[in-house]
Amino acid sequence: MSEQVATAGDDPGEGSVRVVGTAHVSADSVEEVERVIDEERPDVVAVELDEGRYRQMQGETPDDIEPGDLLRGNTVFQFIAYWMLSYVQTQMGEKFDIQPGADMLAACETAEEFGIDVALVDRDIQNTIQRFWARMSLREKLHMVGGLAFGVTDSRVVGLTAGLIVGLIAGPIIGLLGESVFGIGLPIMTRLTGGLLLAVVGSYVLDAVAQQFVDADRSLLYGIGGGLAVGIVGGVGLGLADPLVSAVLGDFAVRIVGSMTLGVSLGVLVGAVAGIAIDVLGLDAGAEEEYEEFDMAELTDTDVVSMMMEEFRQFSPGGAEALIDERDAYIAHNLVDLRAQGKHVVAIVGAGHREGIERYLAEPETLPPMESLTGTAESTGFPWGKLLAGAISVGFVAFFVLLAMAGVRNDFLLRLFAAWFVVNGVFAFGLAKLAGARWSSSLVGGLVAWMTSVNPLLAPGWFTGYVELRHTPVNVSDISTLNRLLSDEEKPLTDLVGEMFDVPLFRLIMIVAATNIGSIVASLLFVTYVLPLFGQELGGLDGVSRLMIDGARNSADLIWGALT
Incomplete structure (x- = not known):
């Protein structure tokens, strides 16, 4: 186990906090947690849990995903990030024959046994995952999702x-x-x-x-x-x-x-x-071999934990900030508040958080404001995606406007738009249905696909998923089901995939992805095959180019005339 230090406040009337760093998949950590609480008999046992994870640990059903949340755009990706983190921890737990989170469960049960209050001091997991996802770069996200794919x-x-x-x-x-x-x-x-x-x-x-x-x-x-x-x-x-x-x-x-x-x-x-x-x-197979090389007793050793945290920080500085640094500060805020109330606290946290939390406890004036650690985080880096989406939207509208200003017949423009609508709708609908969506969900995705192709910041998969969630509940517990299925190394792959599609969360992810892919492919097909076919009526590429130049000239003349 890592060294545990009791930190007292400057005011003689303040309490103290003893931080115990654990490995979440270590049987030794469970024994150490029980022993420390028994010896200390504190006023409060603080655990690295939020309300949702605590209720899930107690056997309660997690909250379902709200359909409206899916329309925010990143909900599915955040669940993938949560799934990745959960899967890695589950795999390590299986390697060392211990239930992930057993240390926190032992802390709660031991505290209840002695009649000690339990304080949930961690940030809400959904908030953490949202900020974790937002802080990662596109390259880091692709690397992470790719790592999950090769791992599972x-x-x-x-x-x-x-x-x-x-x-x-x-x-x-x-x-x-x-x-x-x-x-x-x-x-x-x-x-x-x-x-x-x-x-x-x-x-x-x-x-x-x-x-x-x-x-x-x-x-x-x-x-x-x-x-x-x-x-x-x-x-x-x-x-x-x-x-x-x-x-x-x-x-x-x-x-x-x-x-x-x-x-x-x-x-x-x-x-x-x-x-x-x-x-x-x-x-x-590298990840599997890497688990076997770990000595569980070393996972709470300061040097080993520091090395692992540094490696993660090099992979994703922004992700490490949301997943480690911000939570260190959030937990320390709550512990400082408990200490200020005169409470003697034993805090059970992951070994990776112990050093940062103790530093804040020793120098609470260095804590960032609490409001900076909560709420929705904005993505970092230059918004290339928004810029590209805006350019596509402007280009699509400009194409139709310039042709209209050049005097192209309305019936031609209506046929062109109808083709755009049908091609996008058929592919989005078809792939959504192929992924297992309901008829109503697939139809909604197909009907909005033309619009979402014009504005890539929207995605038909969000709308398909919205309707799907109205009929099929999806919650965090589905991740545990997926982890259990993926741990069965004897099951044939075809049977495994079939059972995974029976899990609502996996089916939702596949439906959203398939609908979006269908719309993307349809847009490419339209530009490649259908648009040149229509362009032949206008004299081919040269004819279309001349018409758009004429449309731009006519538009400029109209605007100039209005201004003068």
Whole structure:
């Protein structure tokens, strides 16, 4: 255990505070907590808990997420951050065979046994996670979420998923620039479309055959890999499906399907290879081995804790400030108040907080104002996202306004807007439903997708999630369920994913993400495929450019005339 120091106030009438630093997953910490409280018999036992976590520890059901909170935008991401922190602690608890938070539970139960008051001195966890998320940079957030993915998901699945997302974005780019830049014309697009047809059929057949010899996880991998091989050789290489493609699909559809096929195929192939390489080389097993190297007795040693805190601070200075420094000050504020009331206090806190809290107790005049430690935190750094979102919104509105000012017919603009509405709506609706959303939730996401694409600061997934939460309660306890499922190393991956989708929080995250991805992909497809098709009516790219210049000139003349 770390050294425990009793800190008294300057006024003789003040009480004292003894800070006990614990490891939240240490059986030794539980014994030490019980012993210190028994020896000291303080007036108050202060614990590093807030009201919500205390009620959850007592077996009460946590509060549900309010649907309106989801519309604030970062609620889902904050739950992911909370999930990451909870998962790491749960994994360590399993390694050392102790329930996470057992030290705090022991402190509360021992205090109640001796009739001692318990003080909850930590900041509300939702406030902490919100500030933690807001203080992290975009790079740190991506790193953190990626670390969670590799820690809780098979690396092969992570690779395939990442490849699929990259491929969905790359497909429209290939469709836009393929012929002019890469020489990928209609004949190649026909081969690629035929390759997709054979790949789908081949994947289904090979997966069914492979299931007779290997487990479901491997059969799925073999099916996808084999299907891609069949599609590449038989469809792209030999053109076996070309007659069928030419007879059924038109040139426009072939161009869309072909370019998306190339983008997604390349993305999935590269992602799968990367995932298999990570799995074979064991590059995602470092965290597990690292747990086993820890001696639990060392986790409360000052030098070890300081080193771990410093490493986290180097990874995310802003995140460390919200998760460690601010909570040190918040807890110290409450302990100083208890001491000023003449109370003899034993404070049970994580070892990482002990040094900072004791420094504030010794010099309470250095404490920051309490109001600076609560409330919503603003994101740090330059608001590139807001700037980009504003530029997209202005550009979209300007495009329609300039065409209108150039004299383009209203029926053309209405058809163009209708196409924008339909393309965004279909993709957002379809992916939301595929992720398990209700019909009503998917419909709402589809109906607002056109608007959220115009203003990226909004997201159709928030609205889909809002409606979903009206019917399906989601709360913090779902994280414990997810951690329990993920700790089962024997369960087949397909069964694991199915059971995870049965957990409301995971399904909500997937629905929100799928709806947003659908809208993003739809916007790319519209700009790449649909807009050029409409542009042909106006004389192609050159014609559209001339009309927008004419519209700008007419707008300037109108404004100048009004001013003069």
